[in-house]
Amino acid sequence: MTFMDLINFYFVPGVVLGSIYALGAVGITLVFGILRFAHLAHGDLATFGAFAALAFVTALGVSVWVALPLAMVAAGAVAIGLDRYFYDYLRERPKILTVMASLGIALMLRAIVQVFWGVDTETYTRGIVRPESYWGLRIRDRELYTFVAMFAIVGVLWVFLQNTKWGKAMRAMSDNPDLALLSGVDNRKVTMLTWAIVGMLCAAAGFFLGLNTELKALMGWTMLLPMFAAAILGGVGRVEGAVIGGLIIGVVEEMSVLVIPSEYKAALAFAILLLILLVRPTGLLKGKVL
Amino acid sequence: MELIGLANYAVYMAIFIGIYAILALGLNIQWGFTGLFNAGIAGFFAVGAYASSVFTSPAADGRLGGYDLPIVVGWIGAMVCAALIAWPIGKVCLRFRSDYLAIATIGVAEIIRLVVKSEGWMTGGARGINNVPRPFGELPYFQSQLAYLALIIAVVGLVYFLVERQIKAPWGRMMRAIRDNEAAAAAMGKDIEQRRLEAFVFGAALMGLGGALFAHFNRSITPEAIDPMVATFLIWIMLILGGSGNNRGAILGVAVVWIIWSMSELVTDQLPQEYAIKAKYMRIFIIGLMLQLVLRFRPEGILPEPDYSNHEKKKKVPDANKASDASAAE
Numbered sequence: 001m002t003f004m005d006l007i008n009f010y011f012v013p014g015v016v017l018g019s020i021y022a023l024g025a026v027g028i029t030l031v032f033g034i035l036r037f038a039h040l041a042h043g044d045l046a047t048f049g050a051f052a053a054l055a056f057v058t059a060l061g062v063s064v065w066v067a068l069p070l071a072m073v074a075a076g077a078v079a080i081g082l083d084r085y086f087y088d089y090l091r092e093r094p095k096i097l098t099v100m101a102s103l104g105i106a107l108m109l110r111a112i113v114q115v116f117w118g119v120d121t122e123t124y125t126r127g128i129v130r131p132e133s134y135w136g137l138r139i140r141d142r143e144l145y146t147f148v149a150m151f152a153i154v155g156v157l158w159v160f161l162q163n164t165k166w167g168k169a170m171r172a173m174s175d176n177p178d179l180a181l182l183s184g185v186d187n188r189k190v191t192m193l194t195w196a197i198v199g200m201l202c203a204a205a206g207f208f209l210g211l212n213t214e215l216k217a218l219m220g221w222t223m224l225l226p227m228f229a230a231a232i233l234g235g236v237g238r239v240e241g242a243v244i245g246g247l248i249i250g251v252v253e254e255m256s257v258l259v260i261p262s263e264y265k266a267a268l269a270f271a272i273l274l275l276i277l278l279v280r281p282t283g284l285l286k287g288k289v290l
Numbered sequence: 291m292e293l294i295g296l297a298n299y300a301v302y303m304a305i306f307i308g309i310y311a312i313l314a315l316g317l318n319i320q321w322g323f324t325g326l327f328n329a330g331i332a333g334f335f336a337v338g339a340y341a342s343s344v345f346t347s348p349a350a351d352g353r354l355g356g357y358d359l360p361i362v363v364g365w366i367g368a369m370v371c372a373a374l375i376a377w378p379i380g381k382v383c384l385r386f387r388s389d390y391l392a393i394a395t396i397g398v399a400e401i402i403r404l405v406v407k408s409e410g411w412m413t414g415g416a417r418g419i420n421n422v423p424r425p426f427g428e429l430p431y432f433q434s435q436l437a438y439l440a441l442i443i444a445v446v447g448l449v450y451f452l453v454e455r456q457i458k459a460p461w462g463r464m465m466r467a468i469r470d471n472e473a474a475a476a477a478m479g480k481d482i483e484q485r486r487l488e489a490f491v492f493g494a495a496l497m498g499l500g501g502a503l504f505a506h507f508n509r510s511i512t513p514e515a516i517d518p519m520v521a522t523f524l525i526w527i528m529l530i531l532g533g534s535g536n537n538r539g540a541i542l543g544v545a546v547v548w549i550i551w552s553m554s555e556l557v558t559d560q561l562p563q564e565y566a567i568k569a570k571y572m573r574i575f576i577i578g579l580m581l582q583l584v585l586r587f588r589p590e591g592i593l594p595e596p597d598y599s600n601h602e603k604k605k606k607v608p609d610a611n612k613a614s615d616a617s618a619a620e
Contacts, residue, residue: 038389040329040396086582093589096327096388100526101585103329103392107523108578114571221519225400228393263408270397274382277390290387 008131008138010254016143018250019150020208024223025230025242026154027201033174033237033288034194037095041082041105042202042227047220048109049075049203050210051117057124064124068207072200079199080192088191106221114217122215146208153204154243157197161239166193174237226253226269233276235287244284248272294432301435303552307545308442309503313525314532314540315446315453316496322534322595323457324489325469326384327392331497331525332518333399336406337375338368338498339505339515343419344412346506350421353414361425365502372498373491375402380490384483391490399518406513418512422505438507445503446541449496454537458598465489466598520574524551527581533591542592551577 024046031039053071057064082105090098131138161167166189172180173190181187202220205227209219230249234241249269256268281289313331320326328334342364349356359367379398383391406413413419426437456462468475468482476482505511524547532543551573558569584591 032389038393040392089586094325096325096392097585097589099327099389099392100530101582103523103526104578104581106578107519108575111571111575111578115568115575119567225393225397232390261408263404264401267397267401267404270394270401273394273397274379277386277394278382281386290389 004136008136010258011251012137012139012143014251014254015247016146016212016250017254018247019147020205020212020246021223021226021230021250022243022246023150023153023201023205023208024227025234025246026157026239027198027205028227028231029234029236029238029242029287030170030194030198030201032231032290034170035098035191036290037098037102038228039102039198040099040224041102041109042198043220043222043224044106044109044113045075045079045082045199045202045220046206046209046223047113047215047217048078048206049199050206050215050219051113051122052203053207053210054117054122054124054215064207064211067124068204071207072203075203075206076196076199079195079202083191083195110217110221117217119217122210124211124215142211146212149204149208150243153201154239157201158239166190170194222266225266225273226250229269229273229276232273232281232287233283235283235285236290237288238283238285241283241285241287298432298435301432301439303549305435305439305442305507306552307548308439308446309500309507310525310528310544310548311446311541312449312500312503313497314529314544315449315537316493316500317525317529318493318534318537318540319453319489319496320493321529322536322540323462323465323469324486325388326486326490326493327388328395328490328493329392329522330395330397330399330402330518332516332521333395333402334372334376334494334497335501335504335521336399336402336511336516336518337372338501339511340406340413340419340501341371341498342368342502343422343505343511347419347422350414350419353410353419354412355419361423361506364506365499368498368502369495370498372501373495376491376494377487380487384486384490399522403513403518413513416513418510418515419505420510422509422511424506424509427509442503445499449499450537450541457537461485463598523577523581524548527577527584529591530581530589531584531591533593533595535595536591536593539591539593539595546592547577 024042028039028042031037031042049071052074053064053067056062056067056070086101086105087098090101129140129142131140131143161171169180169185169190170193172183172185173187177187180190205223206220209223213219226249227246230245231242232245233248234243234245249272252272253265253268256265276283313335317328317331320328344355345357345359345367346361346364347355348358375398379394380391383394407415409415424434424438425441426434428434429437457465464475464480464485467478468480468485472482504515508515528543528547529540530543531547532541533539554573558566558573561569
């Protein structure tokens with residue numbers, strides 16, 4: 001195997017998968033950092049977002065690139081609703097109860113997808129796409145779009161968090177919720193805003209996974225562990241850490257096929273998670289430890 | 291005829307309630323008394339089921355086995371194997387808040403599922419392990435079911451007795467102290483990590499035992515026998531609804547949820563094919579919703595955790611009142 005083969009068959013798919021994990025991991029790190037609990041329904045919210053995009057494509061006949069923002073809005077609204085009706089009233093109780101509630105929500109979201117869309121696998125577009133060659137580097141268009149879109153979405157989020165009033169409020173709440181409240185930050189509004197962003201990121205992650213592979217009811221659940229591993233690897237609460245973590249996990253997963261049986265690809269995220277908790281629980285870029 | 295069918299069904303249900311009761315008691319040690327979130331119950335269950343099956347089943351081509359050990363040895367082996375898997379996970383994750391344990395146990399369950407599917411030399415792959423011996427299996431059908439039920443009741447009784455004893459002992463008091471106020475317990479010099487690890491491993495061992503009882507009852511174990519998420523989630527809703535921190539509540543919750551779950555299956559099976567599949571997922575939706583409602587409106591469950599600490603005070607307080615009443619009257 002030449003070096004170019006290694007890049008084309010393992011590294012490029014790894015980066016694409018990593019970009020998808022990164023989108024999910026940024027959402028996880030926001031919930032972990034600002035609302036301070038592990039959101040176990042994250043993967044299934046991504047599944048919901050992916051199928052919502054499919055619904056827009058089939059019902060309205062629009063292109064997938066129009067369906068993506070629509071699905072993001074839909075998933076953002078669902079996320080706000082989940083918080084409003086299921087998570088918010090557990091605010092004053094131990095956080096672990098919210099984690100438990102989110103496990104129930106994961107099951108409910110998946111059941112909704114299975115009832116409405118059935119259990120067959122679906123795709124956004126039919127037909128085989130051949131990769132284009134860029135000086136020996138073989139990349140499909142959709143892979144390129146995934147990578148670019150991930151950086152665009154996270155970039156917008158980054159600018160928002162650094163420069164706007166509400167972005168600063170979110171960061172303040174992540175650092176110290178009581179102090180933020182005393183400084184006049186409306187915790188309720190920041191929580192809703194966080195959920196809206198998290199829902200949108202979930203939908204984007206699910207959409208790109210569906211675009212690059214196929215849509216099925218369990219697609220999000222299987223992404224949950226790599227996304228958490230990415231968020232913790234990067235440092236909880238660190239957006240740029242989640243992106244780095246996601247890319248590392250994606251590339252390592254795809255490359256691992258060279259040394260371990262491919263059935264155990266999914267076990268790798270778990271191994272990385274345990275390793276990072278053992279040696280450096282704050283993650284690569286110093287994050288929080290709950 | 292009708293009556294015999296009904297009796298058969300009742301015994302069958304009771305056996306499952308017994309198996310789930312052991313899992314719920316194991317979870318109660320982890321969650322109810324210690325506050326540890328284990329989202330991988332099905333993983334420990336599978337380890338127990340496969341371990342006991344491998345130890346006790348006759349030899350088969352192409353996979354590990356043929357040890358033909360006594361069933362009791364299989365059960366003990368199941369508990370030891372589940373505990374051995376729980377130990378390193380607990381060792382790494384219990385230093386942090388339970389969120390990390392939740393994620394890690396999801397991962398463990400997932401990996402155990404992968405191992406079961408792909409390591410055919412050990413687990414028989416997709417075919418699973420058959421010819422697992424069943425205690426009293428040589429009796430006629432109904433007697434055999436009844437005898438197995440009696441055995442399960444004995445095991446549940448024993449486990450209940452041991453857990454109850456342990457919880458009332460100083461160990462249980464210490465666990466509740468750690469759960470309710472970690473900092474105070476640490477200040478009293480309690481080794482929190484070690485105590486949590488004990489609870490996690492002990493609970494996992496019971497889940498392994500539950501798996502073993504299931505495999506011997508079914509005479510076989512295959513990867514399809516358990517849907518990891520649904521099995522794990524059912525145990526959770528059983529414990530939360532019944533009353534976490536209360537062993538009788540846990541068993542009651544198992545009975546209530548299992549009866550509702552099985553009855554609803556009987557109902558949905560009557561539906562035409564195209565609705566039956568949707569109804570299956572609607573049932574899952576409803577147990578998810580049930581958890582939300584219990585957490586919101588009755589978080590302590592049907593039978594709340596008993597107030598262990600005031601046991602002796604309550605006896606003394608009326609006496610003191612009487613004495614003061616008497617002195618006031620004089």
